[in-house]
Amino acid sequence: MDHYIRAKTWIANQIAEQLVRERQSEGTNGNFSYSLEERQAWLNDPDAYLRYRKEVELSLQGFYATCKRDNPKCVGIETKFARVMKERLWANPELIESLLPSYPPLCTRLTPGPGYLEALALPNVDVITSNIQSINATDIITKDGRHRPVDAITCATGFDTSVSSGFPIYGRDGLNLRHEYSDYPRSYLGLCTDVFPNFFHSLGPNSFQGAGSLLVMIESIHSYIAQVLERLSTGNVKTVEPKRDPVEKFTAYCDEYFKRTVYTADCLSWYKTAPPGLSTEQRMRGRVTASWPGSSVHTIKAMKSVR
Incomplete structure (x- = not known):
């Protein structure tokens, strides 16, 4: 073999x-x-x-x-x-x-x-x-x-894990979420982003665990989303979306947090996002856009209640 x-x-x-x-x-x-x-x-x-x-x-x-x-x-x-x-x-x-x-x-x-x-x-x-x-x-x-x-070939590479891949998702004024995420993904708590009302991610940008339990993170994310849906179903509310300011602040927080971690070392990783056309060295230094800025236990605390 x-x-x-x-x-x-x-x-x-x-x-x-x-x-x-x-x-x-x-x-x-x-x-x-x-x-x-x-x-x-x-x-x-x-x-x-x-x-x-x-x-x-x-x-x-x-x-x-x-x-x-x-x-x-x-x-x-x-x-x-x-x-x-x-x-x-x-x-x-x-x-x-x-x-x-x-x-x-x-x-x-x-x-x-x-x-x-x-x-x-x-x-x-x-x-x-x-x-x-x-x-x-x-x-x-x-x-x-x-x-x-060779008699047979088994391929074990080629998965596209970027947040800009997949079917199109349209928000206000016809904005395509995949285009918005292609160069610089921004989100609020990895859950949602502005200009896309009533839309929630399950493991969106900066919501994947680097070390810890992904299962408890998914449970916390879904519990948080359920709280929002309950408010929509029982209150006088038709749409919900984060404002631009908290989206920008969470994104900036992630960038500062990862400077202290090994995730920003020089390596090619699907944790990172870089604009297309960059060299290998530049892609090694791309932004960390997949991982949550903390432990999975931290996720449980952050997602405990909707602010």
Whole structure:
């Protein structure tokens, strides 16, 4: 099997890895089922179940600190991740040079990839880092001039995650939201933007978690939107939209917040937005427009009630 790698990335261990190791068997690579005995024990002892849930949650939420440049948990995380990746590539240690990024962890989204590094080190896998130049009926041709015959090709790239993509959404005076978001996405709390009344995002600009639980963030966002909808349904109100000033202030707050984080390091990341036509170096320094400016616990507090 030939495995083509277009860019280097950090391959991290799973959240709550120790708890996973205790429950998985040989060859499961992190996918496991809770035993009937364990589920029955938790049913009989709800406090034990709550302690387990909190242990998993703490491992997930506690990881947030590593994104802040001045936090002690951020210092040394790169060395730790590099060591773990090398350990998992023990069967083919030469691969580490082709996989280890130069940017800090969390600048791009972490890839847990259970079993991925171990699979790359197998004797029947060839890791190819030369860019693909073209594909014909029988071969993949890379920029180094090599022709490699193939039986089948599986593509694992090409997703368009930008907030300017997708079907058109029109607001006042025929403004298209996709055009408004193409160069400089602005929103209020990642939920909505001015000139687009009665419109709400589920994970709009600056609402995705960099570290923490995305599920609790989605729940908080939907609960917030539900409060607005309840007001619309019971009050003497026909439309609602944020004013321009709070949209501008939240956007400015995000820009200032991310200066203190690893998300603004030089890396190509879908967390960032840059106008089309820029160089790779300029796109590396694009605005962080996907991530929420805080932890997922912070989201719960921010979305608790409508202001």
